[in-house]
Amino acid sequence: MRFEYRNIVVAIDGSEASKKAFQKAIDIVKRNYAHLIIAHVVNFRAFAFAESFDSTISEQTEEYAEYLLDTYVAEAQEAGIQNISRCLEYGSPKVKIARDIAMEFQADLIICGATGMNTIERFLIGSVSESITRYATCDVLVVR
DSSP states (O other): OOOOOOEEEEEOOSSHHHHHHHHHHHHHHHHHTOEEEEEEEEOGGGGHHHHTTOTTHHHHHHHHHHHHHHHHHHHHHHTTOOOEEEEEEESOHHHIIIIIIHHHTTOSEEEEESSOSOHHHHHHHOOHHHHHHHHOSSEEEEEO
16 A cells, blocks of 8 residues: 655745755655645744844745745646645744644645754754654655
8 A cells, every 4th residue: 555645734934945845845746646735934033133123024024925935836836736725824933834834734744944044043942844853743854
């Protein structure tokens, strides 16, 4: 009996690693005729200090998140994928992806890049991908 993934979450953040993860997700979704969930989590903690100097940062961040999701959805559609959901959440990517988003969409696979946008946070408190592999209840593919 062959196992097939049905609901695949791909975490994107605009980094080169997440682009590679997205490309891998496209291939796996096509092979499995699966539902693709493109997820982006806006981490307000990452720019809370900067917002005290520029009040438009949160608005710019939300606009960028929408643009990022729109771009990836369009790319997935161009690749021939029809069953696509977009997910925009706010909070800690470490918690939201592994627990909340995966549960909401009944994910059986999460795909993420090995390194993301926030190098300083990774150095101080650990990477998002490491946290996802630790706390997810489904399979996780970390793409290098």
